[in-house]
Amino acid sequence: MESKISIITNIETNYKSFTKTEKIIADYVTKNFNEVYSMTLNALATDCQVGEATIMRFIKKLGFANLAEFKISVANYMMEEEKKSYSEHPFVNFQQDINELTLETLKINPIELIEKAVDYIENAEHVVFMGNGTSGYVVEVISYIFNRAGLINECITDVHFGEIRSSMLGKNDVMIAVSYSGDNIDITSAAKRARENGCKVVSMTTYKTTTLPQVADIALYSSPESMEHRRFGAGMRGIMTQEFLAELLYITYRERHKDEVFANQQKTAIATAKHHEYIKGED
CATH class of the missing domain: 1.10.10.10 (Winged helix-like DNA-binding domain superfamily/Winged helix DNA-binding domain)
Structure with missing residues (x-):
């Protein structure tokens, strides 16, 4: 690969x-x-x-x-x-960039590592998704879709709560730690503490030689943006490729639990629909 x-x-x-x-x-x-x-x-x-x-x-x-x-x-x-036949229109260029970045993300990550990370998630008593800044958006999305699938988990984007929660994770737990740069001290500190307590850590970052992957049991990577885009930090391209990588975890989990996931998604869809009906009734 x-x-x-x-x-x-x-x-x-x-x-x-x-x-x-x-x-x-x-x-x-x-x-x-x-x-x-x-x-x-x-x-x-x-x-x-x-x-x-x-x-x-x-x-x-x-x-x-x-x-x-x-x-x-x-x-x-x-x-x-x-x-490539790049258009001069920025919309088309953006779309082509996303196609390239997601394809490279698929190439970078061996399927066996994705499968092993999902093994950790399946076997954990507690699953914690942790990230802040733009990576905070990513963990909120992946936590949401896993909850809809019936996998109860925590999403942490607060720095202090991350320090508290990581100190209580142990050998039966897993932390999915997300940092675009791989050097976010808040995320790496929490991941290191959790790992020291025996918690399995799966990192999702971009650069292989940064701090977070060295702390993790499994290191997954999203394809880096071009050097031109990197000058402005992790923008929408960075968020979308991180979310694509996170979605690979979810797809793998969903394929292993198709009937259960489908049933849970129906339950949550009904629950939200009833809630909307209730709110409309109050009006």
């Missing part, structure tokens, strides 16, 4: 782990794909103003055995880009 990840996603996912010099190479590569494809090792090192050994360390950090493998990945990316 890793071999299918585009070179740009590979670079962006690992960007925070690069040294200052490696970031220079990464920035150069992402701005000059057409030139990089045909460059020799010496030419690439000269243009980046680094040593050839530094270029090779960068290439190997991305998981390539040699320059040839790296250039093949660059060539594949260029061919995929040529197939």
Whole structure:
């Protein structure tokens, strides 16, 4: 699965782990794909103003055995880009961005890890979804759809309550900790405390070498936004790809419990409909 990840996603996912010099190479590569494809090792090192050994360390950090493998990945990316017919209209561009980001998210996460994370959820006495900021929206959505499916869970977006609740989680519990950056100290602190107490922790973040994935039993990743979009923080693209990843957990759970989930969704639909009728009656 890793071999299918585009070179740009590979670079962006690992960007925070690069040294200052490696970031220079990464920035150069992402701005000059057409030139990089045909460059020799010496030419690439000269243009980046680094040593050839530094270029090779960068290439190997991305998981390539040699320059040839790296250039093949660059060539594949260029061919995929040529197939795209981007419209000048921003609505269409946005839609195409979302398609690409969700597809990359599918490629990044092995199905076995999704399945194992759902095993944790199924076997837990208490399931806690935790996130704040834009990731807080994500945990509210996933908590809601799991509750509608009949899986009782908690959704925590408050920092202090997160610290309190994480101190009481134990070996029979699971925390789904969501942070777009992976370095949100409030989320990583709570996740670390829960893990120390024996609680299973599943992280959902974007960058592989940040703090939260190192704390987790299972680390899942949403595809990072482009470097252009990242300058403005996690916007709607970031939220939507996180929610897409969260939905993969729910879909896996739903497929295992189809009849139960369907019955519970009917119950909740009836309950909300009756509530609306009651409110209308009061009017």
